[in-house]
Amino acid sequence: MKNNSQHPKPEDGEKRKLKKPVICYPNETIKIDRWSDYQIARKNLNKIDEIIIPPRDAKCFEVKAGNFFRIESIDGPQVGDLNLFNLGNYDEKFYSGKTRALHGTHLSSKDQMWSSFPYLRPLVTITYDTLDWYGFDQDGGSVHDVIGTRCDPYTKNLLSNDQYHFCCHSNLTRALVKEKKLEQKEAESLVHDVLNVFMCTGFTNDTHQYFMKASPVRPGDYIEFFAELDLLGVLSACPGGDCSAEHSSDTATCYPLKVSVFNSNSNVLKDWESPLISKYNRSHGI
Numbered sequence: 001m002k003n004n005s006q007h008p009k010p011e012d013g014e015k016r017k018l019k020k021p022v023i024c025y026p027n028e029t030i031k032i033d034r035w036s037d038y039q040i041a042r043k044n045l046n047k048i049d050e051i052i053i054p055p056r057d058a059k060c061f062e063v064k065a066g067n068f069f070r071i072e073s074i075d076g077p078q079v080g081d082l083n084l085f086n087l088g089n090y091d092e093k094f095y096s097g098k099t100r101a102l103h104g105t106h107l108s109s110k111d112q113m114w115s116s117f118p119y120l121r122p123l124v125t126i127t128y129d130t131l132d133w134y135g136f137d138q139d140g141g142s143v144h145d146v147i148g149t150r151c152d153p154y155t156k157n158l159l160s161n162d163q164y165h166f167c168c169h170s171n172l173t174r175a176l177v178k179e180k181k182l183e184q185k186e187a188e189s190l191v192h193d194v195l196n197v198f199m200c201t202g203f204t205n206d207t208h209q210y211f212m213k214a215s216p217v218r219p220g221d222y223i224e225f226f227a228e229l230d231l232l233g234v235l236s237a238c239p240g241g242d243c244s245a246e247h248s249s250d251t252a253t254c255y256p257l258k259v260s261v262f263n264s265n266s267n268v269l270k271d272w273e274s275p276l277i278s279k280y281n282r283s284h285g286i
């Protein structure tokens, strides 16, 4: 809702606006039982795979349940758009909106990325984030958001009439077609709202519009995840580069991103098991 109201404020309007906000989804009951074990395990990592994501492109990677992966800035500040799926069932995929409702607009250490209905379980737990110092800045901005969707050629065309083929939506689709041998239509329908890795975003104070600003990420920075299930990840190196000026074009300077996959030499998690799907009985009152 913008400042284009057609109605005068009612007499008690100000009073109605002074009601106290209530957190929609208090999340204190979500416990990460093995958090301290994750922290022990992550100190003894052994790299087993490495994938370089070229600028303005995307690649797939797989991570076994119980292993870790990192997304790292290498050559220069660069934003990434991440999709996650249950490796054995692509119907179970990252649910950005519910993750936002549970953890807030931006993610960091100890937050989890939740899967779609009817599964609703953590796909990953974020175990380390070198940008956790950033917090929120004076503009209300922060990093690793779940408020943007992913840059895409439909919105680009809506706003400027262009045909641009290297938005994150297209990059993610192309990676699924090329690497997973999916039909284009099926691949595109699997692409979902992302975790905007390293992207610095917020809502403006006046109109509450989605904004971006130069990512604070620097080479060597990384965000690290513990895989709660066997995962398929797809990561796009956004055409917006550090997203300091514009995206959905070839204008910005772009850099590659690195995904590293690790197992742990520690046996502290040897009795650990993947989380179960939601216990809701799915009867829906029918």
Ligand SMILES: [Zn+2]
Residues within 6 Å of the ligand: 081, 150, 151, 167, 168, 169, 237, 238, 239, 240, 247
């Ligand atoms: Zn993008």
